[in-house]
Amino acid sequence: MPRSRATTLEIEFAELSDTGPTREGNEDFLGHFVPATPDEARSRGWLFALADGVGGHAFGEVASRTAVESALAGFRAASPGEALLTMLPRLAQQANSDVHDAGLTMQPAGGHAMASTIVLCGLRYDRMVVAHVGDSRCYLIRAGRIQTLTSDHTVANEQGRMGLLSGSAEAATRHILSRSLGGGLFVSPDASEHTTLPGDTYLLCSDGLHGAMPDSEIAAVVTRSTDLASAARELVAIANERDGGDNVSVQLVRVRGVERVGMYRGRPYLLR
DSSP: OEEEEETTEEEEEEEEEEESSSOOSEEEEEEOOSSSSSHHHTTTOOOEEEEEEEETHHHHHHHHHHHHHHHHHHHHHSSSSSHHHHHHHHHHHHHHHHHHHHEEEHHHTEEEEEOOEEEEEETTTEEEEEEESSSSSEEETTTTEEEOSHHHHBBBHHHHHHOOOHHHHHHHHTTTBOOOTTTOOOOOEEEEEEEEEETOOOEEEEEHHTTTOOOOHHHHHHOOOSSSHHHHHHHHHHHHTTTTTSEEEEEEEEEEEEEOOEEEEEEEEEEE
């Protein structure tokens, strides 16, 4: 399991993507950026990215890969010190453009829609930023409790918040995205910033996981496991056993130590 250190900020992670027992191909894709030096950890940080492609045949696979590779390339090329809360939505916007352009290249006549979700998790110092489009999720698991840090961009979720959805309609629209990458020239990502604490675990996942397992069970699996790779395998195995109708992808990111900072005129300084 990869592990990286930068002074007092210490992170370990594991990731796994599985086609599932019934799908022929895997339309999920995931990736990460790990800083090579403590200076790079402070100026750039860590990035974890997960996408779930839409479109069938090879289109979903291309969409998700394009989205993640676009975000990682943008992260590497970003100006050192750029705020993650500014950067991650910008990376999602660029990923949207790249998926849209890839769709036009593969189908110049516009005869086949190609789209993808994306969820990005960036960490630097004692801060975590999440940005997302679609229904791939990011959870925080802290002291055995789980909190969803994203809100699904689905027709069911958005109509449900307005009280416009019956139980049967919710089931029918549960997997219909209201927002995705690649559907148009512009997209509006959601983003939020959070203070991270030692012991926190972040879970990024596609709907193949959260559609098959309740949040409480996800938290229990992650909390009782000291090995993130084992936890990832167990989550995927349970999702395949319970449902098996979708690809399943997870990234688990555990914070072992943080580097506390304050801000002065927009610039971070270490708190001793």
